[in-house]
Amino acid sequence: MNVGNILLRSLRSPATSLLLLPVIALMFFVVVGKPPFKTLFDMAIFAFGGGYAISETLVKATPIIFCALAVAIPARLGLISVGADGQLYLGAIVGTGVALQIAGLPAAAAIPICILAGALGGALWAGIPAVLKVKLGANETITTLLLNYVGVLCVDFLVYGPWKDPTNLGWPATASFAEETVPPHLFGTRAHIGLLIALGASIVLHFLMGRSRWGLTLRFLRDNQRLGEIVGIGYVRQVILVMCIGGALAGVAGWCEASAVQGRLQSGLSLGYGLTGFLVAWLARQNMLAIIPISILIGGLLSSADSLQMFAKLPAVSVVILQALLFIAALGMMGLAARFEEVGHNRGRS
Amino acid sequence: MIEFDAAMAAFIASSLRSASPLLLVLLGECLSQRTGVINLGIEGEMLMGAVIGFIVAAETGNPWVGIGAGAVAGMALSFVHSALCLGCRANQIGSGLAVMLLGIGLSTYIGRPYVGSAIDGLGSVDPGLFGVIPILGDVLGRITPTVVLAVALVPIVAIFLARTRTGLIWRAVGESTEIVTALGFNATRTRFVAISVGGILAGIGGAALSVDYTLTWAQEMTKGRGLIAVGLVIIARWRPSLTLPAALLFGGFEALGLRIQAGGSNISPYLLSMMPYLASLIVVAIAYRAAISGGGMPMALREVFRQAQ
Numbered sequence: 001m002n003v004g005n006i007l008l009r010s011l012r013s014p015a016t017s018l019l020l021l022p023v024i025a026l027m028f029f030v031v032v033g034k035p036p037f038k039t040l041f042d043m044a045i046f047a048f049g050g051g052y053a054i055s056e057t058l059v060k061a062t063p064i065i066f067c068a069l070a071v072a073i074p075a076r077l078g079l080i081s082v083g084a085d086g087q088l089y090l091g092a093i094v095g096t097g098v099a100l101q102i103a104g105l106p107a108a109a110a111i112p113i114c115i116l117a118g119a120l121g122g123a124l125w126a127g128i129p130a131v132l133k134v135k136l137g138a139n140e141t142i143t144t145l146l147l148n149y150v151g152v153l154c155v156d157f158l159v160y161g162p163w164k165d166p167t168n169l170g171w172p173a174t175a176s177f178a179e180e181t182v183p184p185h186l187f188g189t190r191a192h193i194g195l196l197i198a199l200g201a202s203i204v205l206h207f208l209m210g211r212s213r214w215g216l217t218l219r220f221l222r223d224n225q226r227l228g229e230i231v232g233i234g235y236v237r238q239v240i241l242v243m244c245i246g247g248a249l250a251g252v253a254g255w256c257e258a259s260a261v262q263g264r265l266q267s268g269l270s271l272g273y274g275l276t277g278f279l280v281a282w283l284a285r286q287n288m289l290a291i292i293p294i295s296i297l298i299g300g301l302l303s304s305a306d307s308l309q310m311f312a313k314l315p316a317v318s319v320v321i322l323q324a325l326l327f328i329a330a331l332g333m334m335g336l337a338a339r340f341e342e343v344g345h346n347r348g349r350s
Numbered sequence: 351m352i353e354f355d356a357a358m359a360a361f362i363a364s365s366l367r368s369a370s371p372l373l374l375v376l377l378g379e380c381l382s383q384r385t386g387v388i389n390l391g392i393e394g395e396m397l398m399g400a401v402i403g404f405i406v407a408a409e410t411g412n413p414w415v416g417i418g419a420g421a422v423a424g425m426a427l428s429f430v431h432s433a434l435c436l437g438c439r440a441n442q443i444g445s446g447l448a449v450m451l452l453g454i455g456l457s458t459y460i461g462r463p464y465v466g467s468a469i470d471g472l473g474s475v476d477p478g479l480f481g482v483i484p485i486l487g488d489v490l491g492r493i494t495p496t497v498v499l500a501v502a503l504v505p506i507v508a509i510f511l512a513r514t515r516t517g518l519i520w521r522a523v524g525e526s527t528e529i530v531t532a533l534g535f536n537a538t539r540t541r542f543v544a545i546s547v548g549g550i551l552a553g554i555g556g557a558a559l560s561v562d563y564t565l566t567w568a569q570e571m572t573k574g575r576g577l578i579a580v581g582l583v584i585i586a587r588w589r590p591s592l593t594l595p596a597a598l599l600f601g602g603f604e605a606l607g608l609r610i611q612a613g614g615s616n617i618s619p620y621l622l623s624m625m626p627y628l629a630s631l632i633v634v635a636i637a638y639r640a641a642i643s644g645g646g647m648p649m650a651l652r653e654v655f656r657q658a659q
Contacts, residue, residue: 134640138638139634142580153624153627161618277445279451318459323455324455327444332440335434
């Protein structure tokens with residue numbers, strides 16, 4: 001392996017995207033006429049400087065990890081799902097519905113029941129495109145994108161309508177959740193148990209994908225559906241399985257976001273976590289462990305949006321632009337690296 | 351009877367008005383998909399067209415200049431998709447979503463000072479001699495120039511693809527890069543032009559939405575119309591002539607929802623807003639397989655789909 005190959009490989013590795021972000025941010029600050037190094041430094045301090053900053057970054061990173069997993073798991077079977085946002089909203093709805101019913105149960109029972117309800121909501125929502133895929137052949141990318149909009153409107157319908165708490169004086173939200181239903185917070189911060197579930201899920205899935213028979217099955221079916229059918233591995237079952245597992249995780253994110261972070265169900269639940277999760281899953285090249293550090297980095301970016309507004313007088317949406325530029329740069333680099341590798345191979349052959 | 355005719359004309363006109371931004375985007379996506387490129391980024395291109403179109407219309411006081419500026423903005427953002435897909439050979443789905451995110455971010459950033467401000471728009475078309483025809487005359491009196499533009503573009507795009515030399519090359523590029531290259535044409539350049547024209551149409555569609563339909567700017571106001579277009583192009587079997595009924599499906603349900611709301615019904619407006627998405631979803635679910643296996647699919651797209659599998 002020569003230097004060129006090593007360079008190409010590093011261009012394609014998930015770690016490179018971590019290094020790209022500061023470079024892109026510096027260029028962006030220059031373009032919008034802010035002192036680049038000072039602004040970046042302020043952002044970094046706001047995102048990672050000290051216990052409170054880190055806990056807030058982890059609050060933002062938690063739904064991103066869940067949503068990235070919701071993209072990466074179906075991707076192992078070759079499915080491109082962009083539906084994490086809708087699954088997140090439905091998880092929040094079902095979690096809320098159950099939480100409002102079971103008031104009075106002890107926390108030891110209520111907390112896990114509500115988390116499972118969130119998972120169920122997300123799984124059911126993800127099951128729709130899965131069934132449409134296997135029964136009718138409908139492309140999952142398009143159906144999941146459409147269902148996102150329906151999911152957002154479902155929450156709007158509920159919080160402006162039947163679930164609206166009259167004591168809110170017109171504010172569209174449910175009543176605050178009973179304390180015994182809300183997932184516990186960690187060390188007195190806003191970070192919550194969802195973070196631990198997300199980290200646990202990433203690690204378990206990493207080993208399942210790499211070591212288990214199931215992981216091999218998915219890889220097998222991804223490369224050759226028909227051969228899979230011949231040796232008796234059901235593609236249909238696996239499509240539904242990967243979509244529902246992914247949806248369940250996004251659903252847990254939704255319930256945790258509504259309960260542990262916001263305290264009640266209200267519209268505008270997700271800060272585009274679904275699309276961000278998609279971005280993270282691709283930057284991580286669908287590697288379940290690589291998702292964790294990249295999610296924390298992007299979580300830091302999102303939580304430093306306020307510092308941009310305060311110190312640099314830049315609108316918070318700047319972080320969306322930075323995310324998009326990071327994604328564009330990483331996609332371009334991955335594409336170019338693959339192209340050069342191909343050229344290299346061909347030259348070696350001739 | 352006259353009352354019924356008037357109500358009918360009003361409903362047709364409002365369906366057309368709601369459908370025409372989507373129709374413009376659909377035609378653009380149809381052209382780029384015919385050359386073998388899927389572009390989810392048109393959602394972002396549409397937003398850029400909407401925000402730049404609105405700002406320029408508000409500042410110059412001339413809606414037409416705004417629509418022209420929207421076209422340029424849509425095309426400018428489409429260059430990013432071209433650079434990624436054609437230049438870097440990045441995955442088209444990933445690239446499209448990146449462009450969409452960039453469009454969401456940029457349009458929100460640029461449009462902040464204009465949220466909630468309003469403009470006059472283009473006004474209604476003068477039906478002229480057609481005004482005497484029942485229903486049609488009434489419909490014409492209620493629609494705006496961008497509706498006429500969008501509907502008129504349908505046969506123009508259809509004839510361009512089916513009957514012109516350039517259209518033939520575009521369709522050939524969508525079928526086989528190898529053959530077209532062997533014949534001495536540049537497939538990459540053709541795709542670049544098609545993506546750019548798609549960007550122009552998406553930009554006009556977005557500007558039509560803000561400058562001529564809602565007469566205001568709100569962040570993420572396209573609400574997935576670009577993404578819906580990507581799905582509906584497939585259901586329209588990549589035929590420009592079928593993009594009109596596809597757009598009317600969405601527009602009709604949106605107009606119906608607004609009508610029910612205006613009629614004083616107590617059905618939640620959020621449930622009514624779901625109708626166009628659910629209708630699109632149902633149509634995609636039912637017609638997808640037949641559309642894919644119907645033989646109209648450009649071969650180069652088949653490769654994109656296989657890559658995605």
